[in-house]
Amino acid sequence: MTQEHIGFAGLGLMGHGMAKNIVTKGYPLTVTAHRNRAPVDDLIGRGATEASIEDLAARCTIIFLTLPGSPQVAEAVARMTPHLKPGAVIVDCSTSDPTVTERLATDLSAKGIHFADAPLSRTPKEAWEGTLDCMVGAEPEVFRRIQPVIATWAGKIVHIGRVGDGHRMKLLNNFLSLGYAAIYAEALALAAKVGISTATFDSVIRGGRMDCGFYQTFMGYALEGNREAHRFTLSNAYKDLRYLESMANAATVTTTMASAAKNSFAGAVAQGGAGPEDYVPHLTDFVARANGVKR
Structure with a gap:
């Protein structure tokens, strides 16, 4: 052959x-x-x-x-x-x-x-x-x-x-991972606002039931400051969640959670996070800033 x-x-x-x-x-x-x-x-x-x-x-x-x-x-x-x-x-x-x-x-x-x-x-x-x-x-x-x-x-x-199902599954996969990112960023902003440090937050989550590989790469930046811990851009994340929302609209499915995650990334992109080196874990900075928290 x-x-x-x-x-x-x-x-x-x-x-x-x-x-x-x-x-x-x-x-x-x-x-x-x-x-x-x-x-x-x-x-x-x-x-x-x-x-x-x-x-x-x-x-x-x-x-x-x-x-x-x-x-x-x-x-x-x-x-x-x-x-x-x-x-x-x-x-x-x-x-x-x-x-x-x-x-x-x-x-x-x-x-x-x-x-x-x-x-x-x-x-x-x-x-x-x-x-x-x-x-x-x-x-x-x-x-x-x-x-x-x-x-x-x-x-x-x-x-x-069939053709198209790979992309459908990918959007579902990214909904989960990017939903995690939106939750982590908001939780860290709230933690800082009430006086719990990122290190203390991590000491509870890491190794527990809420820990996972995505959490660890996200915290590679949020905790350790590694800007390249997860090199997937905020603008691509926003695009993927828009595609997911469109898929859900066509299927007549409500997107209470997906739209909330999309809006978190939309806010970051609108604040200037659309650059080629603005990555998903950096979402924590944009959410913190919107809530008057310094990181």
Whole structure:
């Protein structure tokens, strides 16, 4: 069987590590330019080649996308479509709007091109180590084809179901994690307001039933001051919760908790937290400031 030639667009915090694992584990890899040259140059040094997104589409059989959201995914697909060969597979690893995912899949299917959604969980550290979690929406035969490549960068792979289901599950997953973040930030602001220090708060929660991996990375900043403890931006968090709210609206489900979490992130972004280095654990600063608490 002919070996798959892999394409990769979106070499940001997650994509660089994912692409590194693909090329170092034996797959031919073509990447497209990124505003930050460092990941591209690193991957070329490891054996990848660089091409325009149009040339990438023409030469690759499986193409992974890790882009900011559905508008960028739709734009990339539109640029690639005239150059893709029948049988090619596009795999969207972004956190995207499931309705856009389904529309793209339908449009591409008419041209003999496959589409799958394979969003991620965990952090850039796990992307580099090849131990991400991945939830896949794809037809069974497409899943069987892309699974070995995903396994180069993911330690846990779950085939959720049809196209779009991976993105649906990802939004639910992010609702839980970002809901935790909103609760932690508010609890820490309240603790400070009533005279309980962050260290004292942590001494009670850590190691108890309310402790978890997400709590620990969040507190990596809130307690220890590590600004890069969890490199997922506030603006992406806000976007993901808007997508979740849209999904719930279409399903006629009330979003009492999800909308509250979304508004917490909306407040942080509105206060100036929309930068590329404003990460989810930094939410604690914005919530504290809104409540007159100094951190």
